[in-house]
Amino acid sequence: MYPKAERPARPSSALAGSVTGPDGAPSVGPLTGLNEDWRRRSLAAVWHPCTQMKLHAADGAAQPLVPIARAEGVWLHDFEGRRLLDGISSWWVNLFGHNHPAIRAALVEQLNELDHVMLAGFTHAPVVQLSERLAALTGLGHAFYASDGASAVEIALKMSAHHWRNAGRPAKCRFVGVAGGYHGETVGALAVTDIALFREAYAPLLRLAATVPSPDARAAGDGEDAAAAAERAAAALADWLAAHHAQTAALIVEPLVQCAAGMAMHHPRYLQRARELCDRYQVHLVLDEIAVGFGRTGTLFAHQQAGIRPDLLCLSKGLTGGTLPLSVVLSTDAIYAAFYDDAVARGFLHSHSYTGNPLACRAALATLDLFEQTDALRSNVVTAARLAALFEPLSMHPRVRHARRQGMIFAWDVASSLPDFARRYARHALEQGVLLRPIGSTLYAMPPYVISEAEGEHLATGALAALEATLAEEAAGHMPTQGEVDGV
Ligand SMILES: Cc1ncc(COP(=O)(O)O)c(C=O)c1O
Numbered sequence: 227m228y229p230k231a232e233r234p235a236r237p238s239s240a241l242a243g244s245v246t247g248p249d250g251a252p253s254v255g256p257l258t259g260l261n262e263d264w265r266r267r268s269l270a271a272v273w274h275p276c277t278q279m280k281l282h283a284a285d286g287a288a289q290p291l292v293p294i295a296r297a298e299g300v301w302l303h304d305f306e307g308r309r310l311l312d313g314i315s316s317w318w319v320n321l322f323g324h325n326h327p328a329i330r331a332a333l334v335e336q337l338n339e340l341d342h343v344m345l346a347g348f349t350h351a352p353v354v355q356l357s358e359r360l361a362a363l364t365g366l367g368h369a370f371y372a373s374d375g376a377s378a379v380e381i382a383l384k385m386s387a388h389h390w391r392n393a394g395r396p397a398k399c400r401f402v403g404v405a406g407g408y409h410g411e412t413v414g415a416l417a418v419t420d421i422a423l424f425r426e427a428y429a430p431l432l433r434l435a436a437t438v439p440s441p442d443a444r445a446a447g448d449g450e451d452a453a454a455a456a457e458r459a460a461a462a463l464a465d466w467l468a469a470h471h472a473q474t475a476a477l478i479v480e481p482l483v484q485c486a487a488g489m490a491m492h493h494p495r496y497l498q499r500a501r502e503l504c505d506r507y508q509v510h511l512v513l514d515e516i517a518v519g520f521g522r523t524g525t526l527f528a529h530q531q532a533g534i535r536p537d538l539l540c541l542s543k544g545l546t547g548g549t550l551p552l553s554v555v556l557s558t559d560a561i562y563a564a565f566y567d568d569a570v571a572r573g574f575l576h577s578h579s580y581t582g583n584p585l586a587c588r589a590a591l592a593t594l595d596l597f598e599q600t601d602a603l604r605s606n607v608v609t610a611a612r613l614a615a616l617f618e619p620l621s622m623h624p625r626v627r628h629a630r631r632q633g634m635i636f637a638w639d640v641a642s643s644l645p646d647f648a649r650r651y652a653r654h655a656l657e658q659g660v661l662l663r664p665i666g667s668t669l670y671a672m673p674p675y676v677i678s679e680a681e682g683e684h685l686a687t688g689a690l691a692a693l694e695a696t697l698a699e700e701a702a703g704h705m706p707t708q709g710e711v712d713g714v
Pocket residue numbers: 374375376377379408409410411480485486514515516517518542543
């Protein structure tokens with residue numbers, strides 16, 4: 227990963243060598259030495275994702291770029307022995323901690339047998355075993371693989387429209403998504419993403435998709451609860467589908483939590499109504515569980531809390547426990563059957579070079595083993611309740627709004643006159659040794675499931691201290707830095 231000569235001495239244990247502990251003392255301070263070197267070289271050579279590079283420039287005051295040398299458990303270690311608690315599971319991918327010995331061992335074993343083989347015309351044990359296990363877990367028996375979440379969304383959209391074409395209904399080729407929805411940033415996925423910051427520059431490239439109101443529980447009116455807000459959004463969906471179903475191939479939804487919309491959470495009633503409406507109007511229900519799948523919301527898959535099954539299910543991120551890129555679209559027998567034919571052109575002629583990569587599939591199998599071996603869903607109930615208690619002082623803070631939780635996802639909003647308040651907040655969190663990310667005026671924590679009580683305390687006290695530090699900055703009348711910011 228980096229030249230050996232420049233590798234810092236490795237602390238004798240995961241936590242030794244750190245200048246901080248759960249006492250909240252600053253752990254990412256001004257960058258020096260090796261950290262500064264990697265930062266400078268990265269800024270010269272790497273175009274970082276989802277980033278206005280200028281915010282990293284100069285002294286990095288607006289948005290520091292943090293070099294990471296290695297990671298273990300919930301900790302990210304820099305090049306000089308300091309560490310950060312990965313409070314967002316590295317963009318929501320990590321489940322059982324970094325560098326998990328069981329996943330690492332499975333990968334090494336797989337590497338000794340088969341690194342890669344193309345999946346068109348060939349097959350291999352890890353992809354077969356993974357497909358069988360995912361089918362048993364979801365009731366969706368046909369697994370089509372890709373690498374990233376956005377590619378899975380592209381596949382689901384193409385599969386849906388092509389299914390209707392094969393079924394003799396080519397007019398059903400449009401899509402409808404939910405306000406604030408996020409499904410990735412390739413051109414097809416971006417077309418069903420409703421986040422202006424990501425869309426605007428590419429609007430001329432995007433095929434128009436419709437958007438229906440979000441069931442976001444924060445939008446509940448006076449006297450309304452989350453279930454009523456969900457019913458109201460479902461009624462709007464019903465009106466929309468009644469008018470447009472003849473041209474609509476699929477509805478795409480992030481079940482229970484619209485993460486990139488600022489961890490907008492909704493009642494499972496919305497999913498039940500969406501399922502009924504999609505059945506009534508012959509529209510596919512595509513569930514995007516790329517962010518919320520694999521236990522994040524409390525059940526293995528979020529849609530299980532609504533007691534429904536989608537027509538197409540997109541999975542990625544946690545699928546490999548956060549080690550390698552892999553995504554999959556699982557489909558019903560009915561959709562699969564529409565492609566099964568003598569005519570080649572009626573088949574699903576989509577491919578990616580690394581589709582079903584054996585290493586990634588093996589990491590996914592090891593991840594599924596960990597769910598079974600550690601009884602993770604049950605222990606997450608305890609971990610999440612413990613974290614919720616630790617977060618209570620933050621949730622009760624007079625400046626915090628809509629403190630909310632769904633399973634192992636914690637989020638809170640802070641209203642401020644500073645347009646970049648949340649970004650400043652995240653920067654102060656880094657100074658507390660905690661990685662949090664802002665989305666609009668929302669901050670959230672989505673830690674790996676293996677977070678211990680002491681680590682949870684470090685996360686919660688760091689998040690509270692960072693809030694106080696940002697409020698002090700606001701009170702001191704700091705001017706906003708460049709632009710409003712968001713990102714995920
Ligand atoms: C719900 C959802 N769908 C799709 C994606 C896109 O996944 P990827 O970034 O792997 O392309 C994301 C990424 O955050 C997501 O949260």
